[in-house]
Amino acid sequence: MAGYQLKLKRKQQVAEGTLALYFDKPDDFSFKAGQCVRLGLIDPPETDDEGNARILSLASTPAEPELMVATRIRSSAFKRVLSTLMPGAELTLKGPYGDFTLPAGPARELVFITGGIGITPVRSMLLQAIVENQGRQMTLFYANRRPEDAAFLDELTQACGADPHCTLVATMSQAEQSAQHWQGERGYVDRAMLGRYLTDVTRPVYYLDGPPGLVAAMKSMLVDAGVAEDQLRTEEFAGY
Template sequence: MKLIAKVESIKLVADNTFEAAFYIDGFNFKAGQYVTVTLPNLKNLETREQFRDFSVVSSPNELPLLRIVMRKSETAFRQELFGMKNGEEIVLEGPAGIFTLPNDFERSIVFIAGGVGISPFLSMMKFITDNKMPYSITLAYFNRSIGSSAYLPELDTILENNPRLRVIKILGLLEEKYIVPLINQNPLWYIAGPPGMVKAGREILTKLGIIDNDIKTEEFSGY
């Protein structure tokens, strides 16, 4: 489904990291899904330069407001989006993706996020907190520095309102030593971040005996 959305705001949420918020009517999605954003002003460029896929960082409960997040770069798409003013229109298509919460609450869940890979996890954590859903979740959030860590205040607010959630903030690369303490309750595993990190995470989990059916991944390339 393609719909017109209007820019509500574009703001800095961490070092070199921006959030774009849009108003959109008649749209719905599941926490963890992604959307395709097309910028009409780029119609003279090659088709693949006119659009990008983004996981939604906001909760479905926030609609008609929808938020996405991305790293700053010099691509034509990013430069055009960052220059847009409130009220300007974009085309939004979706939702898509199966990187969503399980239907039952029986098993605990571990989220492993790298950088803007926090997007689907923040959407899910906010959604389950707002709706008082009894998921038990640990988020391991990897970043290069505190300054590059997006949404720390929002995560703190979520934690204050949901004792079944836990966040581990790690400055550095994903390593086995951070994963081993999390495997003792036989959780489901979700990994989202840069391709190299997602690959490393899957390899670590496989080495530790986690089966493929218990691992969900989503790569954020060039975000």
């Protein structure tokens, strides 16, 4: 697999405790929406047992000129160093990896269910599908504790709102803890919530990703609702 050295262009806080990092795309680097890379620090000032690199999904789309990843900043050495990097800092990138990508045929209805930082590959796939104007029906269920925690929510709401085939359902499990007034769905994504937005829950292809606990819970909810296992695509963010 090809290896690259990248320069950090800029960083941006995209939700509370969540940092997006932007890089120039190397000329010979191509990827499919939804794929991930292994991003590595070069000679970091500190390290820990997990090492100097992490698997991160590309949150940018293949159509965008920059590469972008986003991550929750936590207390690992990798994240501490990552959050202090300044523009111009060099990192290594290996990849792309993975087959958590859009299906080949345009016809099938898609449903994405994710929570928190699991939005990264979904941002890439949803925006790419909108750019390609595939005409397929798509629904995103996006769960967070509070709107402040929901990376890319405004951007995705806008993009989806401008596409007649796209529906975005954001739900907050701790909306009462928010400084904002939340008017959308509340609580976890469950069978009843799916039923309010999907005409037939057994028909779509489902993309489930994020923390392993969320993926397992969504998978078992869908199988209980009569969705065939071969209609489920999953990607677990090990480490959350």
